[in-house]
Amino acid sequence: MAEELSLMELLLTNREMSKWREERGRKGQIVGFVPTMGYLHQGHLALMEEALRRADRVAVSIFVNPTQFSPGEDLDEYPRDMERDLKLCRELGVHAVFAPETEEMYPAGFQTRVEVEKLTQNLCGLHRPDFFSGVTLVVTKLFCAVRPHLAVFGEKDFQQLVVVKRLSQDLNLGVEIIGHPIVREPDGLAMSSRNTYLSEDERRSALSLSRSLLAARKLVSEGERNAEVLVAQVKAMIESEPHTRIQYVQVVDEKTMMDLNEVTSGAVMALAVFVGEARLIDNMRLWPE
Ligand code: PAF
Numbered sequence: 001m002a003e004e005l006s007l008m009e010l011l012l013t014n015r016e017m018s019k020w021r022e023e024r025g026r027k028g029q030i031v032g033f034v035p036t037m038g039y040l041h042q043g044h045l046a047l048m049e050e051a052l053r054r055a056d057r058v059a060v061s062i063f064v065n066p067t068q069f070s071p072g073e074d075l076d077e078y079p080r081d082m083e084r085d086l087k088l089c090r091e092l093g094v095h096a097v098f099a100p101e102t103e104e105m106y107p108a109g110f111q112t113r114v115e116v117e118k119l120t121q122n123l124c125g126l127h128r129p130d131f132f133s134g135v136t137l138v139v140t141k142l143f144c145a146v147r148p149h150l151a152v153f154g155e156k157d158f159q160q161l162v163v164v165k166r167l168s169q170d171l172n173l174g175v176e177i178i179g180h181p182i183v184r185e186p187d188g189l190a191m192s193s194r195n196t197y198l199s200e201d202e203r204r205s206a207l208s209l210s211r212s213l214l215a216a217r218k219l220v221s222e223g224e225r226n227a228e229v230l231v232a233q234v235k236a237m238i239e240s241e242p243h244t245r246i247q248y249v250q251v252v253d254e255k256t257m258m259d260l261n262e263v264t265s266g267a268v269m270a271l272a273v274f275v276g277e278a279r280l281i282d283n284m285r286l287w288p289e
Contacts, residue, residue, distance in 0.1 A: 029056035033148035043191035068134025197278035212237035227251035
């Protein structure tokens with residue numbers, strides 16, 4: 001038993017993953033899961049801590065999923081450091097890491113798709129045509145391998161969280177989906193593996209993302225309700241910084257992901273901005289809590 005607590009298992013195949021899961025089931029243990037694409041940062045570790053609080057055993061997956069990248073996106077450049085990731089997981093007390101190769105997840109002949117329809121139409125779905133079908137496919141496959149009771153996702157990918165909740169419900173996957181608040185650097189920058197792409201200069205410009213969201217929230221607390229006015233303000237703040245190219249800034253309903261003209265209690269402002277080569281996303285609830 002003591003040995004089981006101190007050793008983290010590295011599982012490379014679906015079969016090994018399923019075997020680990022079966023053993024947990026036999027012992028009546030609650031299994032928590034955190035899917036990641038690796039290059040772990042404090043944001044990921046916070047998701048794992050949440051899973052460790054809620055479950056008896058926690059599995060983390062590390063897999064850079066090719067099906068969620070479109071041609072021309074950063075699949076090849078996506079940062080990777082498996083040794084460091086494994087060390088961080090081990091130190092945190094994670095019980096198993098599932099790190100399959102691409103051929104294990106998508107062997108020759110693979111041809112199945114999983115689509116969540118309406119929730120994926122707006123925001124990132126508009127600009128990254130393959131992103132959500134790739135995410136829903138890989139998350140379904142990972143859930144089938146790990147069969148967790150619960151899984152923790154970050155609110156930075158707010159639309160992803162809403163889509164995965166729908167997926168789990170629609171397909172009766174039986175996984176409780178838990179959202180975890182965005183983890184930020186002390187200066188406000190939302191943590192992301194893609195922050196490593198930023199030069200010092202670009203990183204300074206990237207602070208305009210969280211700063212402008214906070215400014216929008218302040219305007220709402222002062223009585224502004226017009227989404228167009230808020231979007232214009234945020235865009236102006238971001239565009240005044242060098243190296244920035246806005247992909248979208250939108251006010252949407254937190255449940256439907258559809259645009260809102262007026263800020264109401266479920267309003268979220270979401271944005272995607274290229275800072276240099278890095279495509280960064282961030283979001284904030286606009287309604288005062
Ligand atoms: O959020 C991510 O890192 C990825 O989209 C996920 C959920 C691990 C699927 O590849």
